[in-house]
Amino acid sequence: MSRQPKILIVPVDGSEGASAAAEYALGLAQALDVPVRLLYAFPRDPVDMFGIPTEAPGPEELEYFSPEAFERLRDQSAEKAFAATREVLGETAVEIQEQIVSGHPAEAIVAHAAAEDQPQVVIGSRGLSGFKEFLLGSVSQRVLHQADCPVTVVR
Template sequence: MSRQPNILIVPVDGSEGAGEAARYAVGLAEGLGAPVRLLYAFPKDPVDMFGIPTEAPGPEELEYFAPEAFDRLRDQSAEKAFAATRKAVGETPVEIQEQIIAGSPAEAIVGHAAGEDDPMIVIGRRGLSGFKEFLLGSVSQRVLHHAGCPVTVVR
C-alpha cells in the first residue's frame, strides 16, 4: 500500500487498550481526513459463544439460545464497548462510525478490513505477560500477522 488509508478501523471491546487505540486513531484521522470505524466482534451464534451444552443448561444459559435474547446480548455488549470508546475519545470533529461484526475477533477483523479500500487497522494490546501471550496468542498478534493492510498496535 503506497497510498494513505481511506479509513481507520479500530476494534473495540470496552477495554482501556481499545480506548487508547481509538484516541490514537482519531489523532491520525484528523491529519488524514479519514473516518474512524469502531468495530465490535461478537460470536455468530450461541453455540459459537457458549459451545454445545454437554449437560442440561440452566435457565440463565438457556435464555441466550433464543435468537432474540442472543441478539439483545450482542447489542447490549456492543453498546457498552462503543460507549466506553466514545468516552475515551471525547469530542472530535472526526467522523466516527460504529459497526458490529460476527465471528471470532481476529478472523472477523481481518476479514472486515479485506473488504475495505485502503484500510488501516489500529488495535490496542491487552498487555498479557510475555509468557501468557506466547502460550495463548492474542487478537492483536493474530491481526498483525494475518491482515493484508497496515496494522498499528497501540500499547
C-alpha cells in the same frame, strides 16, 4: 510505495487497550482527514460463544440460546463498548462510525478490513480476555500477521 489509508478501523471491546487504540486513531484520523470506524466483534451464535453444553444448561444459560436474546446480548455488549470508546474520544470533528461484525474477533476484523478500500487497522495490544489470549494467542497478534493492510498495535 505505500498509500494513505482511506479509513481507520479500530476494534473495540471496552478495554483500556481498545481505548488507547481509539485515542491514537483519532489523532491519526485528524491528521489524515479520514473517518474512524469502531468495530465490535461478537460470536456468530450461542454455540460459538458458549460451546456445546455437556450437561443440561440452567435457565440463565438457556436464555441466550434464543435468537432474540442472543441478539439483545450482542447489541447491549456492543453499545457498552461503543459508549466507553465515545466517552474516551469526547467531542470531535472526525467522522466516527460504529459497526458490529460476527465471528472470532481476529478473523472478523481481518475479513472486515479486506472488504474495505485502503484501510488501516489500529488495535490495542491487550483486550479484555488477557489470560485466554495468553494461552491461545492474542487477537492483535493474529490481526497483525493475517491482515493484508497496514496494522498499528497500540500499547
